[in-house]
């Protein structure tokens with residue numbers, strides 16, 4: 052599925068996967084390698100072994116286009132054949148029994164662009180295994196037995212654009228795992244079913260990455276993706292995410308498509324998607340969502356395709372904003388089609404068809420409003436703003452007019468999920484009135500308090516020492 056969605060393959064060579072044998076032979080006969088006649092070709096094929104000239108075809112393989120296309124699939128190979136022609140641009144070793152790739156195996160293949168090693172028994176890729184491949188742009192290693200990312204082997208692959216590692220029993224992705232291949236644009240790490248750990252710095256250096264697949268990896272949390280500043284497509288389906296927090300997508304301002312299907316998502320916190328300014332498509336189908344926080348999609352100005360079907364939507368006032376948003380943004384109603392699961396009276400109705408007449412809604416109630424505080428600089432402080440439901444949106448207006456939301460990345464002052472404005476270390480400049488504004492589809496409610504920060508008395512401080 053993820054492959055099908057991929058960008059088109061590089062122009063060379065045509066027909067990557069399987070050509071009928073007749074066609075191969077035909078091409079082979081009509082474009083013999085340099086320095087060898089038609090008869091010589093047939094002889095090399097039949098004889099094999101020995102030490103054939105660099106442009107002849109290895110016995111186990113079939114070659115075409117002057118040996119720039121070398122195909123050795125399903126030949127029960129236990130090793131990479133020796134003497135692959137030096138002008139090979141495309142080498143297919145898929146579906147064999149190769150277990151180890153040794154240092155310098157492909158060293159002479161300066162023109163190799165595509166190397167397919169998937170569906171083997173690869174368990175080890177030695178340091179330097181891909182030495183001397185300055186033209187390689189696609190490396191396929193999927194469906195193998197690798198337990199680690201062969202980071203050390205990626206040295207000098209300065210043109211690598213696609214790396215396929217899906218369906219390997221990889222257990223962890225360490226820091227800087229792909230740091231040596233900053234040219235990567237597509238990285239497939241799907242179906243790593245043994246994956247237990249992803250380092251905070253795992254994706255560091257991948258500044259050109261456009262597509263990342265982390266689907267079906269048993270992820271319980273979204274890893275740190277901040278380094279992926281150019282990421283456009285992110286596949287996270289088939290994981291066990293449960294909770295999505297603001298900050299999970301920090302820095303992903305180029306992301307256009309986010310797939311989160313069948314991911315057991317039950318809660319999406321306020322402002323969780325705020326960073327995704329370029330998002331166009333969001334697939335949240337087949338999850339455990341009952342509601343979404345008010346105005347969750349409001350900062351996503353480019354969002355036009357949302358899949359919300361197969362979630363147990365609870366249709367009450369909290370879902371009304373979504374109904375309005377759908378009507379305004381997806382008037383065609385074909386892609387969204389979220390249906391109410393509860394209450395019984397609305398079960399089966401499309402969310403996009405609901406309106407205010409179905410409910411009686413009230414403006415939010417602030418259960419625990421902030422109170423005035425006198426504190427000394429350097430202290431911690433908290434201004435509460437707790438509401439009856441976490442499906443409202445909460446904004447704090449600070450004395451200088453700055454608006455803060457949950458997930459605003461400030462070290463010293465932050466808005467917590469329950470609405471609290473948390474100061475870790477107040478300064479005298481923080482003094483002033485703070486207003487919390489809570490909004491739902493029926494209106495908004497505000498509450499204010501004054502924070503009074505006094506300077507540490509230098510005399511008292513000095514006298515104490």
Ligand SMILES: *[C@@H]1O[C@H](CO)[C@@H](O)[C@H](O)[C@H]1NC(C)=O
Pocket residue numbers: 251252255275276277278
């Ligand atoms: C996430 O990665 C970014 C840079 O890639 C780094 O600055 C940040 O500290 C990381 N976050 C955590 C929690 O480690």
Ligand SMILES: *[C@@H]1O[C@H](CO)[C@@H](O)[C@H](O)[C@H]1NC(C)=O
Pocket residue numbers: 310312334335336337358360
């Ligand atoms: C998103 O989900 C919908 C509904 O489940 C599905 O039809 C659609 O193909 C999904 N989109 C993608 C890009 O997979």
Ligand SMILES: *[C@@H]1O[C@H](CO)[C@@H](O)[C@H](O)[C@H]1NC(C)=O
Pocket residue numbers: 383384385388401404
């Ligand atoms: C929305 O789509 C459903 C099924 O595709 C259709 O039955 C319904 O009439 C549509 N609603 C509107 C308002 O177009």
Ligand SMILES: *[C@@H]1O[C@H](CO)[C@@H](O)[C@H](O)[C@H]1NC(C)=O
Pocket residue numbers: 423424425503
């Ligand atoms: C803060 O200090 C002033 C002056 O000492 C006092 O009037 C006020 O009651 C104090 N406020 C609180 C919340 O303690």
Ligand SMILES: *[C@@H]1O[C@H](CO)[C@@H](O)[C@H](O)[C@H]1NC(C)=O
Pocket residue numbers: 429476
């Ligand atoms: C609070 O901030 C001040 C100035 O930025 C700093 O000197 C002090 O060490 C900080 N205190 C704490 C507890 O972090």
Ligand SMILES: *[C@@H]1O[C@H](CO)[C@@H](O)[C@H](O)[C@H]1NC(C)=O
Pocket residue numbers: 431432465467473474475476
């Ligand atoms: C809130 O601030 C306190 C210090 O006052 C800090 O220890 C705590 O980690 C902060 N809470 C969060 C969730 O950031």
Ligand SMILES: *[C@@H]1O[C@H](CO)[C@@H](O)[C@H](O)[C@H]1NC(C)=O
Pocket residue numbers: 449450451452453461464481
């Ligand atoms: C405004 O106030 C916030 C919070 O008190 C602070 O983080 C921010 O730096 C201030 N901005 C300016 C421009 O003073």
Ligand SMILES: *[C@@H]1O[C@H](CO)[C@@H](O)[C@H](O)[C@H]1NC(C)=O
Pocket residue numbers: 490494495
């Ligand atoms: C809050 O409500 C008032 C009046 O009910 C309205 O004028 C204002 O635009 C609302 N503000 C927000 C942020 O919804």
Ligand SMILES: *[C@@H]1O[C@H](CO)[C@@H](O)[C@H](O)[C@H]1NC(C)=O
Pocket residue numbers: 425503504505
């Ligand atoms: C702020 O606190 C200081 C020290 O407690 C007090 O003298 C001052 O009156 C307070 N100001 C207000 C407005 O509460």
